[in-house]
Amino acid sequence: MQTIFQTIKEIAIEIDHAIKTEDLGYSDSSNSSGEDQLKLDVKSDFLIEKAFASVDIVKNLVSEEKEGVLELHENGKYTVCYDPLDGSSLADVNLSVGSIFGIYEGELKGENLVASAYVVYGPRIELMIATKEGKPLHYRAQEGLFNFIGEVTLNEKGKLNAPGGTQKNWCDYHKTFVDDLFAEGYRLRYSGGMVPDLHQILLKGGGIFSYPGTSDVPNGKLRQLFEVIPFAFMYEQAGGQAVNNKGVRLMELVPSHPHDTSPCFFGSNYEIEKLKEAYGVTA
Known part of the structure; x- marks a missing residue:
C-alpha cells in the first residue's frame, strides 16, 4: 500500500506542474459522461495511468475520464478508482482543484474500499491519506517532498456550510435545512470544487458538504467510486459521517456501473443528524 501512496505523491508533483504551466483550454474530446474534457483533465489522466503502469500491486485502474476498467497487472491486488482532476474548470480562474483516489480490494463497492487519498492543488500542494488504521493523515509538499503535518479529527459540531447543486432545483426540505x-x-464556504471544500471542512474542524438529488439530477451528480465513497471513508475515519438522502452510509453503496452517482452528505455528527431529521430518516 505504501507503494501506491508514494506513487500518488509523485503524481501530485507532476499534475501540479501541469496546472501551473500547460494550456487550460478545452480538448477536442469528451469523457465517459459526455462532458467536454479540458486539456488538463486529459493530461492528468495520462500522468496517473503512466505512473501506475509500473506499480505491480495495482491490478486495475478505473478513471472518471474513461469508460470501463483498464487492466494493468493480472496478479495485482488492488483497483485504483480515481478522478484525475476534480473541479478542473476552476483552474483558469486560479482556484484550488484536486485529485481523488479510492483503493479497492475485490469487487468495486463501498465495503471493499481499503484506503483513500486526495490531493489539493492550491497555493500549496496538500495530501490527505486515510486507511483503516486510524485518523486521516495530513501532508504538505515542500520542494517536492511531502512533510507530515498531523492527524485530522472532526469536531462533533462545525461552523461551515457548503451546499452544492443548483438552488432552484432543490426540494423544499433541503432548502429549509440549508437555511436553518x-x-x-x-x-457559507462553497467554491464549486469538491476537493477544496471538503478539505476545508476537515481542516477547520467540521461542518457539512451537501450535494443532494435535485429535480434535474435526482440521483445526484457526484460519482460513487471516484468521489463519493473515497470521501465517505475519509470522513468516517476522521470521526464524522457520510450518508445519502435516505440516511444510509455511503460506505454501504454497491455501484452497478463504474460511473453511478449518488446524492451525498459529508459532515460532523451534529450536522448529519440534523440532515437526517430534515429528510425524515432519523432512526
Missing part, C-alpha cells in the same frame, strides 16, 4: 444552518450562524 445559516440561521444558526453557519458560514
Whole structure:
C-alpha cells in the first residue's frame, strides 16, 4: 500500500506542474459522461495511468475520464478508482482543484474500499491519506517532498456550510435545512470544487458538504467510486459521517456501473443528524 501512496505523491508533483504551466483550454474530446474534457483533465489522466503502469500491486485502474476498467497487472491486488482532476474548470480562474483516489480490494463497492487519498492543488500542494488504521493523515509538499503535518479529527459540531447543486432545483426540505444552518450562524464556504471544500471542512474542524438529488439530477451528480465513497471513508475515519438522502452510509453503496452517482452528505455528527431529521430518516 505504501507503494501506491508514494506513487500518488509523485503524481501530485507532476499534475501540479501541469496546472501551473500547460494550456487550460478545452480538448477536442469528451469523457465517459459526455462532458467536454479540458486539456488538463486529459493530461492528468495520462500522468496517473503512466505512473501506475509500473506499480505491480495495482491490478486495475478505473478513471472518471474513461469508460470501463483498464487492466494493468493480472496478479495485482488492488483497483485504483480515481478522478484525475476534480473541479478542473476552476483552474483558469486560479482556484484550488484536486485529485481523488479510492483503493479497492475485490469487487468495486463501498465495503471493499481499503484506503483513500486526495490531493489539493492550491497555493500549496496538500495530501490527505486515510486507511483503516486510524485518523486521516495530513501532508504538505515542500520542494517536492511531502512533510507530515498531523492527524485530522472532526469536531462533533462545525461552523461551515457548503451546499452544492443548483438552488432552484432543490426540494423544499433541503432548502429549509440549508437555511436553518445559516440561521444558526453557519458560514457559507462553497467554491464549486469538491476537493477544496471538503478539505476545508476537515481542516477547520467540521461542518457539512451537501450535494443532494435535485429535480434535474435526482440521483445526484457526484460519482460513487471516484468521489463519493473515497470521501465517505475519509470522513468516517476522521470521526464524522457520510450518508445519502435516505440516511444510509455511503460506505454501504454497491455501484452497478463504474460511473453511478449518488446524492451525498459529508459532515460532523451534529450536522448529519440534523440532515437526517430534515429528510425524515432519523432512526
